Amino acid sequence: MKKTYLFAMGFIALGLFIAGRAMIQTIVPYVSVAQARQSSGKVQVKGKLVPGSLQMDAIQRETRFTIEDAKGDRLPVVHPKLAQGNVEQATEIVAIGQMQGDVFIAEKILYKCPSKYQGKQMQEYQESSQ
């Protein structure tokens, strides 16, 4: 029986090791625009949608826009698909992806729209991902 328990413990330890590695591989930090420009891996940037910057290209199937973070830094973002929902009304966008040159390629975007359905201060996130 002792051996069995050792084996079980070993399996659990191995499993937890794999889980730990999975955590390290998949963790994505929230950063500012300035930090995003310095980053090399996957990050998430939160900011306001710069008014008038949103372009939805149905032919290229791309969504392009610029976000401005709390410090006022701006970042052009390309989301390689047509975003769903009402991005044009988004007050806040979280873009998840990485820098490619000067442009942030967002594989996934979350955006918050003012929702008339849930009172004044209530807001709602929607998601679009590749």
Next chain:
Amino acid sequence: MNAAEWGRLIIYLGAASAVVATVLFALAAKQEHWLLWARRAYALAVFSAVAAFGILISLCMRSDFRVVYVANFSSSDLPWYYKLSSAWAGQEGSFLLWAFWTALLGLLLIRRLKRYEPLTMAVYSSILAFLMAILTKQSPFLLYPPSEVPPEGMGLNPLLQNYWMAIHPPTIFIGFASLAIPFSIAVAALLRKDWDGWVQIAMPFVILCWVTLGAGLILGGYWAYVTLGWGGFWGWDPVENSSLVPWLVITGLMHGLVVQRNRGGLHRSNLLLALLGAPLFFYGTYMTRSGALAESSVHAFDALAKGALGLVIAMLLTYTVGGLGLWLFRLRSIPAKQTAEGVLSRDLAFSLGIIALVVIAGLTLIGASMPIISLLIAKQSSSVEIRYYHLANAPFAYLMLLLLGLVPFLSWRKVDNTDVFIQRISAPWYATLVIGLVVAFASYFMRLPVAVGVFFLMLLATFTILSNAMLVWRLAKRSPMSLGGYLTHVGVGLVLLGAAASTFYEQKTEAVLTNGMTAEMFGFKVSYAGMTHPDEELGKNNAVRLKFESLKGDKGFEARPVYYFDTHNPMQPRRVAEPHIYKHALYDMYIAIGSDGGGVIERMQDPGKTLPIRRGETKKMGDYTIHFKSFQIQGTMGGADMSIGAVLDVEYKGKKTELVPVAVFGKGWKPARLPGGGEVAIFADEINANDRAVILHFFGMPGQTTMPDHVIVPVEVKLKPLINLVWLGTILMMLGGGIAMRRRFAELRQEQQEPSAAPVVVGKQPKARTKPAPGMTGGH
């Protein structure tokens, strides 16, 4: 006083009477004469919760917009069933629903508790008291000042206008409410130092909790799949995770109780698991409703009012610290009995399975809490990708599936004859290996690590399905009441097989359709056939008509993905899209406008066709042959009035014409009419003087478009193989759970009727249970 004011008052009454019930039940544990008054106080609390919920429903049904909650979540033009649903669409309403079920389940519980009643009900009433107190701080019965009463409500979010909204929340909240039952019974057991007696009472309620919470999760997943257009049924969203984690813990507890009933072991871990369920859900409630995860959740939950949030935190701390503290305090006096005698035994398989479930719950909880944990540790918020949940949970899911497949062949204590065991498992194993080879071949085209992982998952799931199905088949005739567990395991295998196949073997194609243009997708010719209600472009219930004609000569169909604008607020029309699902026995075709069901149909200017051409070149465009002869420059070079024309010889159907489209600097352009219809134009910023090249733009050429407005419909079709196995599996799981629940309630009733046999359950097992005959071991 109007109904809403009565409602507010009744909430206070409910909170007060639940507090009184808590105190009186606690007193009744010492002096029995308090019990009658404690029950009366509890009855008053139940009355309050039911009455308050009834008032809220009637306010919603009557569209009483003097009430802030009703005005926020309902409107007078909604049909009655959505008005009803709006009663739990908001924060306050969903807490009231929670309190409502908690109160009612207490009535079911109290009849079965017997000697456990005072202590259990004291704890249980205190949870109800917390919920009612939260409702006093976050009341659904707030009124507008008379001068500010809106004439019309804001309506129900169109995504929630769905019959699932009438089914899913009421179901899952029965599950959330029933989490309090094992918690309360376990606390009573710890206080009474009764390490076995609580199991028989808790058992049927734990299964009730498992079934309702599980059904709620499944309904939520199905809802997301068919209407919300997430493209899948599970998204590892914080809100989903906060219900999944307690459900996994309850699953572990359910199995632990089986071991304790049959073998008299696992006393410590069962009490611990029973104490964890409810606090884990309180934690989930805090996480999803405090705004702490606002950035990473797509579920719409606003932060609670401060006072209410404080109470949620107080509730979380009280029951976590209280429960765990009591458990630790009593730990040394709880018996720890080793029951397994061999490696091949049910005892060990159950223990390992429970560990696997709890570890999966823990890893999922850590993943979901990452934004909070990372903020505390690294001062920088981070979240994990969905991949984390697959990678981290995989080894434990494999272990669980392997055990599920082995259990039908194992007996309690130990397997006596290893040879017989090997012989028994061989049939499903061979079948599994054949299926495994097919899957391995299919995996060849995938990236290796994913392929290997998915391969193992599907292999083990198949093994689980086959070995449990064999036992279900045998038990069906002999003792149908005892097959619940195995039937559920067949379901679990089917769900995981279907989930792996439909997620990792999904195929996707996209196309942009306009009028007259078709695309080929999965053996179908797809074309856009207009809207279902073309006259009311923004109108409700509008859907896109997409014609699917089979290229193989099979029957075609018309897909109608919903697509309309909700114009409840005319200043801000809101796009609403739902996918169309084409069902086939072996796969689903998930047809959505845009990606993930929410793209845009653009009405835009004809983008035209373009043709770059150099001076002297001859090129073909459609039916036209075009020779670019020369530039024609007018006005002063670089002046404001300068214009450049491109002199073209155009041949169309054997006839030659000279055309000169002109670009006027700073002003615009003059297109030239093409023979046969349409126009050709050049633009100033696209003239390359060095290369002597221009770009010709053709608009409205014959055959190019026939529509006056050029609708562009991005269509995405996903082929999800074997997804029906998921739905079949969930049905079997619930069916199995239902059978097990009936059996355990019947047992409890029977045992309570023969008090002499009741107290000691542990030693009461027939000898047959230790024999390795699967049919006979099925009773557990």
